[in-house]
Amino acid sequence: MLTKRLLACFDMRNGMVTKALQFQDNFDIGSAAEIACKIYEDQIDEIIFYDITASADKKPIDLATVRTVAKRVFVPFTVGGGIRNLDDMYQVLKAGAEKISVDSMAVRNPAIIEEGAKAFGSQCIVLSMQVKRVEKTERIRSGYEIAIDGARTYTGMDALEWAKRGESLGAGELCVNSIDCDGTHNGYDLEITGLIADAVSIPVIASGGAGEPSHIADAFLQTGASAAIISSMLYSPKLPRNYPVAEIKNFLLKEGIPVRPYLK
């Protein structure tokens, strides 16, 4: 049986892992390469890096860190942030990443999803979406709007419609990142995650809000999500406690959720 995936997600700034609360107020945690290795040894299923220097400051993607991580981490590894065109995608893949995550840039230029999928295969293209709960209107029927640029700009686009369009353009996975839940440690936004997972046939990743293992179980038991992103609960010193991957997996197994077994 295909197991549910746990993804460790790191925001990276100048080669350091940094943590934000609701997309603001960043503080540094440690070297990106070292944190990635540690979490790999701890048997995480996948790793995602968002290069926030490249996305926010319009700097080139930190390929040196991507290369270092790729030499030491032997689980799938996604890079996002600051990808502007097909050549950027090619550079990131050749540096050793398996997948590319596109977000704001794909909203501005949806054709990049199609072009990326055609050039490198759908499995390489993760469409990451910043979703915000809003009042339901004629235009935004799902009650969730798409934002871009670190939740600074609102697009007027319905999140559910954008998810479906992303799938039809060729995205291989959708990452549903809740602006409301991000950094709160109170659990994922199960409503929009479930809505999107039911509307598409590609895998959906729940993102934003995990603070304890029961939140992850909720996402897997109450929505059709195939994967869940965790970050703070793994390593952030701002939380009362952190959880090793083995403990999270044991909890999920007890809840009857299939996960890749932890190797002793």
Next chain:
Amino acid sequence: MIGVIDYKAGNAPSVYNALKKIGGDVLMVKRAADLEKIHGVILPGVGSAMATMDSLNEMGIRSPLEKKVRSGNMPFLGICIGMQILFEHSAEGDVPGLGWLKGNVTRFDKNRVRVPQMGWNEVRFCRKHPLVENMGQSGHFYYVNSYHVNPADQDDILAVTDYDGDFCCMVQRDNIMAAQFHIEKSGPLGLKLLANYLQLVEGGKPLC
């Protein structure tokens, strides 16, 4: 020395890194002449069957590779698309493959399961072989695939995985071996399998 065929859409760097991690002597194969320097060859793969076949043709490597593997007995390991193109025909783009093994490649039914299959699934080994030695009866490996192979000869099947029923996820016939899952991205178990392949190439173990 093990060669990793480096074509544009492939993920050769990941396979290279994994081989380096387990102490392998590795060469990125970019042209036919590189095949003369190696004792085992890995064809990694992401992307589509057609793009992979086109790349092999453009690199001028297809017939030299065929000669090395089919007449020269060089241990071949295909990964993902590198497994699918071994067969006679792929439904992905309706293209012929290399045809080294009999059978075809078909798509998972998206009305029944999410396509692509993406994530860690259990691989159950069907028989003994040096490539899967000391791996126990099963283990979890990382998959990204929308298509899977259907070997005509059941004896070619080395392992199966359940995704909308069992499908063949590893094959072995003589010196031709392949896996649908990403050996290079399957954590410690993947590295162990790759180490078995290295041993098989460099230790000169019999292939069957």
